[in-house]
Structure formats: C-alpha cells, structure tokens
Amino acid sequence: MRRAVLTYLALGIGAILILAPYLMSVQTSVKTPRQFAQQPPLAPPRPPTGANYAELVVGGHTLIPPLVVTVQVVVVVVIGQLTCSVLAAYAFARLDFPGRDAIFWVYLATLMVPVAAVLVPRFVLLSETGLSNTFWGIVLPSMFGSPYAIFLLRQFFRAVPQELLDAARIDGAGHPGVLRHVILPLSRPILATLLIITAVTHWNDFLWPLVITSGARWQVLTVAVAGLQSQYQGNWTLVMAATTLATMPLLVLFVLFQKHIVRSITITGMK
Amino acid sequence: MRRLFLILAALLLAAGCSIAGGDAKGRTTVTFRLWDEQVAKAYQQSFAAFEKAHPDIGVQVQVVPWADYWTKLPADVAAGTAADIFWTNTSNFGLYADNGQLLPVEFTGDWTTSVVDLYTRNGKLWGVPQLWDSIALYYNKDLVPDPPTLTWDPAAPDDALRATLRKLTVDSAGRHPGQSGFDPQKTRVYGFNAAFDLQAILWDFVGSNGGTWQSGDTFDFADRPKTVQAVQYVVDLINAEHVAPPAADTNTNGDKALQLFTQGRMALFQSGPYHLKSIQEAAGFQWGVAPLPNGPAGRVGVVHGVAAVASAKTRHRDATVEVLKWIGSADGQRPIAEGGYAFPGVTTAQPVFVDYWKKQGVDLQPFLDSAGGTTFPAPLGPRVGAGQTAYTPILQQVFLGRLGVAEGLRKAQDAGNEAMKG
Known part of the structure; x- marks a missing residue:
C-alpha cells in the first residue's frame, strides 16, 4: 500500500513536471497580449480569448500555407525514407555481395557526423543545382533513407528466422516476393516505429528548411512560427497559440499509433 | 505495391505544384529581406504603390526571424542566394562592405545624418537608411507623476539618480533600499532597468561619463577609466543598490525589464522607440517619455540605425537600384512612419511618425533631442559582431557580480579583440 502511494506520488510529480510547460503554453495562448504583459505568467486568463487562434487561422498570420507545405514535406520524406530504408536494409541483412559489411559500417558511421557539420x-551543393528555395531542396537530402532507419531495420530483418525465408524461396518467391510476403508482414511494429520517428523528426525540423528556403512560399511550420518573433517584439501569446496548433497533429498521430509506440519502446529500448 | 506507387506519384506531383503561384507576369522580381514581420507589412504597402508606378518590377518581401537572421545571411551571401536587397544593422554590414559583397549607394537622399555616418565606410555609403532609434527614459506616471529630469555622477554616492531610485524601489513590506530590513528578494517595485543591455543602458552611461567603447576597429573599454567607472556604476545599481532587477533575470531574457515595466513593477525604463508599440499595447497605466539622466559628460545616448543594402551579386542591378531609391524616398517610407513602427530614415517622413504618437498622447521629443544631442556611436567594423559574441558571456559574469568590473572588462576586451582579428 505504502509502496503504491509512493509510486503514484513519484509518477504524479513526473507528470506535472512534463506537462506543466505545455499547459502553460496553452493557457498563455488564450490570453490577450495585454493580459500577458500585465499579469504574472501563472495568472489564469480572465476572460480567455480565441483571438490568437483566429489570427493564426484566418487572420494576417495564417499558418495554413506553412501547414500544407509541412504536411507535404513529411509525407514525401516518410514514404521515401521507408521505401528506400526497407530496400537497403533487406540488402544489407539478407543479400550476399562483396563488401557488404564494409559499405554498411561506413554508411552507419555517418550517424556520428553532426547535422551542423x-x-x-x-546547402552549397543544392543551391549550385538551383534547388534552393524549392520544395525538392527541403526534401531531397532526407528522402532516400537515413542511416538510423537502415540500421534499425537491418537488425530486425536479421532476426527473422532463415527457415521462413527458405520456405518462401522453395515456394518460388524471388527477393521481392520474400520481402513483400514474409519480411514486411513480420515487421509491422518496427515500420510503425520508424514512421512515427521520421514523421516527428521532420515535422519538427527547423534548421534545414530555414537555411534552404527564403520567403513565404516554401515556409514550413517551424520557420513560420519562429518568424512571429522579432528583435524587440516577443509576440508571446501568438507564438504560444502557434506552438499549440503545431503540436496538435503530433498528438493525433500519437493517439492513432499509441499501441505501436508503446511496443516500439520495448523493441528498440529507446525513450 | 502498384497502388502504393500510384499514390506516391500523385503525392509527388501534388507536392511539386503546391499552393501559391509564382510571378507569372514576366516581371523582374526583386527580393527584399528583413527581420521584422510588423514592419514587413508596412513595406508591402509601400511596394504596392511602387509596383503601380513600375509595372515591370515586382518586389517580393521575405521575413527571416531575427533569432536566425545572422546565421542564415552568411550562408546565403556565400552561395550567392542572398536577397537582392536586405536589412542590416551596424554590427554586421562592415564585413560584407569590405568583402565587396555590397553595391555602394550612388545616389543621395534626404536621410538622417547620423545613420548615413554609421553606414559610410572607406569614403562610400553602403546602405540606404531605413529606421533609426535613440534612447530615452520611459516613466510610469502612477509612480513618477512629473517627467523626471535626473542627473548622475559616479563620484557622488548620493547623486540624484541613486537617491531617486532608492525612493522608487519598494519591497513587499514597503521598505526602501538602504533602510534596515529591506529585502531585495522581495522587491515589489524596481526603480530602474539597469542591466546588461549595451544599446539601451551600458553605452549610454559610458558615453555620458565621457568614456569610449571602441577606437577605430578595436575595443578599448578596459583602457578607459571613465568607461570602467560607468560600468561599475551600472553594476552597482543592480548588485549594491538593489534598485534594478538581478542580472540573473535579465542577462538572457531581454523582455524581463519590459514586462516588469508593463506590469507596473518598474518606475523608470530606459529604452528606445522600438518598445513604443509594446508599451502602448500592454501598459494599464499612464506613461510618458523623459530625457536621459544627465551625467558628468552631459546627456549622451546611442543612435542606432537599420539600413537596406543591395547585394553585389544581384542579377538585375537596375531594378534593384530602382527599388532601393524608392525605399530611400519619403513616399517609400511613409507606410513605416504612418504605422508608428519606427523613426523613418528619411527626414521628411519623420513628422508623420511623430504625429502618429502625438495622437496616441505620447510626445517623442526626448527621442529627437537624444538623437540631436551628443550621441554615442553604435558598434562598427567588419568583425565587430564576432567580437561582441566573444565578450558577451564575460560581461554577463560581470553583471552577475561573479567577476570584478575592472578584471572582467579587461578579459572581455582581450577576448573581443582576439575574436575580431579573426
């Protein structure tokens, strides 16, 4: 009994610590700039206002175009990455060709190179080919698989029992057939995990879209939200409403894939 | 599998032709980049008028967030993808001017002299003045009924500024600094916004004590006793007098002092016209603008200006120069003045800005006086931005009281000059 109380207490404190920043941004987002400036940050909004959200949806700071661009970027990158990573991981895990392991380890080593480097x-490469400030400039560098995804899938594919693959081969399946009828159905949880990780990473990606694009045309959500702040003008209520809106689709994604996420944590041991 | 490919192909197609069309009218498009999305709206109005008069030129306004502006610009300039015209401040334009990345301005206009001086380097003008700010003293009329005219003198321990600030600062029990039992942890109202804010606080005090910050393209602040004395004075207002919020709160949060002022928890707030809109929007009390405190060397304030510069790599030079001429004209800058955003760089557009604020009941004369009097030069030089980045953490330590003023300034100067050598 006492143990249960302590457990709940610890969990409760943890939950407060993690949720408080989000709750604070939500409550700031329903304040007017005047309320925000005059009262302490923890004071409840009285009365709450929807003006910030209205401004972001139908007003002068509409986030709809950046939202559409972001969704397109995420969809293209996720599909591209999953397709390419599955194919590459299958080759690394199940095909025999000279230099296979060497290529794999060199490719994996690129995980260690920080993005900033x-x-x-x-940027110079892409702008030389005339792709700066285009949609393809944003997605091309990341749509052909990532070392992390390939590594994760390779390890998973290697764990599939050889007997299953042999049985499929005896039934006349080629590599595409094996991949499609044996490996992929068995890999659903790991694919779901990858989908979520990739979608979240690219939804939140800021630095690359900021650098490669200029102007409103190809602005993604993160860049558009950062643009709400200026040197002397914090626009905090608007920014908080914008971040709340920008997190919403991720929450929906989480609810949809909740089971897979929990399972994926046990698979990958990541947090 | 085939269905998946079809969906994929459809998505790629849709992505390729996303929302919002390009400029299909066959016009020359000149790009213009700035960091302030509010002023961007004024520019858009201005360019709409320009495009009517020049049907063959279109201007595209790009807003890059201030926080990332100076990260993105070098990459764009290096790759040749910078905007045709972009905003710059004094700390950052020198490098581009010296490296031949900018077009010199070869026409003249009716521009504020001090801003023209800031952007004149090696005998040439490199930018068209867009906005400028000077520093004055905002005051809360509930706490300070009459416009304060203050003097300060680091040599006199009970100068008028310190005496006034002690009176204005109150803790939760109603006690003032200097009285027994005053608790700086529980300050209800602060007197002043002394903080590590170079433009609005530090340089103004340094100038008004007769000190300097830079000589030529090197820092000399640690070598000037007057400068050291002025910095000591400002740091003491925080850590010894407790009439300003602790540096731990203000060092990395530039909005802290502004928030305290709009909450009615700060009596005097020394800052520039760039905060007029925020204060107007947020303050629930009557407020006004007063002259800066008068020091041993008089009233000295920083005048800083933003200019628009043209990239030397622009692919349509004539159109770019046309646009530059427009934003250097009174008509081109009128929307900025009319919207009350900032003092316009064109002198004849200034009365429009002053009138805007007169209608709101705010007299901007102290800012004009501050700009017209003795001014303190904003930072200059090709690598001064790098120098400032190097000394900032050291000066923050000084304001926290973890480093002595003389020792800290010496370290900061060495680090800053080292970084400026590149």
Whole structure:
C-alpha cells in the first residue's frame, strides 16, 4: 500500500513536471497580449480569448500555407525514407555481395557526423543545382533513407528466422516476393516505429528548411512560427497559440499509433 | 505495391505544384529581406504603390526571424542566394562592405545624418537608411507623476539618480533600499532597468561619463577609466543598490525589464522607440517619455540605425537600384512612419511618425533631442559582431557580480579583440 502511494506520488510529480510547460503554453495562448504583459505568467486568463487562434487561422498570420507545405514535406520524406530504408536494409541483412559489411559500417558511421557539420556543404551543393528555395531542396537530402532507419531495420530483418525465408524461396518467391510476403508482414511494429520517428523528426525540423528556403512560399511550420518573433517584439501569446496548433497533429498521430509506440519502446529500448 | 506507387506519384506531383503561384507576369522580381514581420507589412504597402508606378518590377518581401537572421545571411551571401536587397544593422554590414559583397549607394537622399555616418565606410555609403532609434527614459506616471529630469555622477554616492531610485524601489513590506530590513528578494517595485543591455543602458552611461567603447576597429573599454567607472556604476545599481532587477533575470531574457515595466513593477525604463508599440499595447497605466539622466559628460545616448543594402551579386542591378531609391524616398517610407513602427530614415517622413504618437498622447521629443544631442556611436567594423559574441558571456559574469568590473572588462576586451582579428 505504502509502496503504491509512493509510486503514484513519484509518477504524479513526473507528470506535472512534463506537462506543466505545455499547459502553460496553452493557457498563455488564450490570453490577450495585454493580459500577458500585465499579469504574472501563472495568472489564469480572465476572460480567455480565441483571438490568437483566429489570427493564426484566418487572420494576417495564417499558418495554413506553412501547414500544407509541412504536411507535404513529411509525407514525401516518410514514404521515401521507408521505401528506400526497407530496400537497403533487406540488402544489407539478407543479400550476399562483396563488401557488404564494409559499405554498411561506413554508411552507419555517418550517424556520428553532426547535422551542423554538413549543413553548409549540403546547402552549397543544392543551391549550385538551383534547388534552393524549392520544395525538392527541403526534401531531397532526407528522402532516400537515413542511416538510423537502415540500421534499425537491418537488425530486425536479421532476426527473422532463415527457415521462413527458405520456405518462401522453395515456394518460388524471388527477393521481392520474400520481402513483400514474409519480411514486411513480420515487421509491422518496427515500420510503425520508424514512421512515427521520421514523421516527428521532420515535422519538427527547423534548421534545414530555414537555411534552404527564403520567403513565404516554401515556409514550413517551424520557420513560420519562429518568424512571429522579432528583435524587440516577443509576440508571446501568438507564438504560444502557434506552438499549440503545431503540436496538435503530433498528438493525433500519437493517439492513432499509441499501441505501436508503446511496443516500439520495448523493441528498440529507446525513450 | 502498384497502388502504393500510384499514390506516391500523385503525392509527388501534388507536392511539386503546391499552393501559391509564382510571378507569372514576366516581371523582374526583386527580393527584399528583413527581420521584422510588423514592419514587413508596412513595406508591402509601400511596394504596392511602387509596383503601380513600375509595372515591370515586382518586389517580393521575405521575413527571416531575427533569432536566425545572422546565421542564415552568411550562408546565403556565400552561395550567392542572398536577397537582392536586405536589412542590416551596424554590427554586421562592415564585413560584407569590405568583402565587396555590397553595391555602394550612388545616389543621395534626404536621410538622417547620423545613420548615413554609421553606414559610410572607406569614403562610400553602403546602405540606404531605413529606421533609426535613440534612447530615452520611459516613466510610469502612477509612480513618477512629473517627467523626471535626473542627473548622475559616479563620484557622488548620493547623486540624484541613486537617491531617486532608492525612493522608487519598494519591497513587499514597503521598505526602501538602504533602510534596515529591506529585502531585495522581495522587491515589489524596481526603480530602474539597469542591466546588461549595451544599446539601451551600458553605452549610454559610458558615453555620458565621457568614456569610449571602441577606437577605430578595436575595443578599448578596459583602457578607459571613465568607461570602467560607468560600468561599475551600472553594476552597482543592480548588485549594491538593489534598485534594478538581478542580472540573473535579465542577462538572457531581454523582455524581463519590459514586462516588469508593463506590469507596473518598474518606475523608470530606459529604452528606445522600438518598445513604443509594446508599451502602448500592454501598459494599464499612464506613461510618458523623459530625457536621459544627465551625467558628468552631459546627456549622451546611442543612435542606432537599420539600413537596406543591395547585394553585389544581384542579377538585375537596375531594378534593384530602382527599388532601393524608392525605399530611400519619403513616399517609400511613409507606410513605416504612418504605422508608428519606427523613426523613418528619411527626414521628411519623420513628422508623420511623430504625429502618429502625438495622437496616441505620447510626445517623442526626448527621442529627437537624444538623437540631436551628443550621441554615442553604435558598434562598427567588419568583425565587430564576432567580437561582441566573444565578450558577451564575460560581461554577463560581470553583471552577475561573479567577476570584478575592472578584471572582467579587461578579459572581455582581450577576448573581443582576439575574436575580431579573426
């Protein structure tokens, strides 16, 4: 009994610590700039206002175009990454060709190179080919798989029992058939995990879209939200409403894939 | 599998032709980049008028967030993808001017002299003045009924400024600093916004004590006793007098002092016209603007200006110069003045801005006086931005009281000059 109380107490404190920042941003988002400036941050909004949200949806600071761009970026990157990573991981895990392991380890080593280090070379490369400030400029560098995804899938594919694959081969399946009828159905949880990780990473990606695009046309959500703040003008109520809106789709994604996420944590051991 | 490919192809197609069309009218498009999304709206109005008069030129306004402006600009300039015209401040334009990345301005206009001086380097003007700000003293009329005219003198321990600030600062029990039992942890109202704010606080005190910050393109603040004395004075207002919020609150949060002022928890707030709109929007009390405190070397304030510069790599030079001429004209800057955003760089557009605030019941004369009097130069030089980045953490330590003023300034100067050598 006492143990249960302590457990709940610890969990409760943890939950408060994690949720408080979000709750605070939500409550700030329903304040007017005047309320925000005059009262302490924890004072409840009285009366709450929807003006910030209205401004972001139908007003002068509409986030709809950046939202559409972001959704397109995420969809293209997720589909591209999943397709390419599955194919590459299958080759690394199940095909025999000379230099396989060497190529894999070199590719994996790129995980260790921080994004900031390749930012400028990548930017120069893409702008030389005329892709700066285009949709393809945003998605191309990340739509052909990532070392992390390939590593994760390779390890998973290697754990599939060889007997299953052999049985499929005896029944006349080629590599595409094996991949499609044996490996993929068995890999649903890991694919769901990857989908979520990739979607969240690219939904939140800020630095690359900021650098490669200029102007309103290809602005993604993160860049548009950052643009609400200026040197001397914090616009905090508007920014809080914008971040609340920007997190919403991720919450929906979480609810939809909740089971998979929990399972994926046990698979990958990641938090 | 085939269905998946079809969906994929459809999505790629849709992505390729996303919302919002390009400029299909066959016009030359000149891009213009700035960091302030509010002023961007004024520019858009201005360019609408310009496009009517020049049907063959379109201007595209890009807003890059201030926080990332100076990260993105070098990459764009290096790759040749910078906007045709972009905003810059004094700390950052020198490098581009010296490296031949900018077009010199070869026409003249009716511009504020001090801003023209800031952007003149090696005998040439590199930017068209857009906005400028000077520093004055905002005051809360509930706490300070009459416009304060204050003097300060670091040599006199009971100068008028310190005496006034002690009176204005109150803790939760109604006690003032200097009285027994005053608890700086429980300050209800602060007297002043002394903080590590170079433009609005530190340089103004340094100038008004007769000190300097820079000589030529090197920092010399640690070598000037007057400068050291002025910095000591400001740091003491925080850590010894307790009439200003602790540096731990203000060092990294530039909005803290503004919030305290709009909450009615700060009596005097020394700042520039860039805060007029925020205060107007937020303050629930009567407020006014007064002259800066008068120091041993008089009233000295920083005048800083933002200019629009043209990229030397622009692909349509003539159109770019046309746009530059427009935003250097009174008609081109009128929307900025009319919206009450900032003092316009064109002198003849200034009365429009002053009138806007007169209608709101605010007299901007102290800002004009501050700009017209003795001014303190804003930071200059090709690598002064790098120098400032190097000394900022050291000066923050000084304000926290973890480093002595003389020692800290020496370290900061060495680090800053080292970084400026590049």
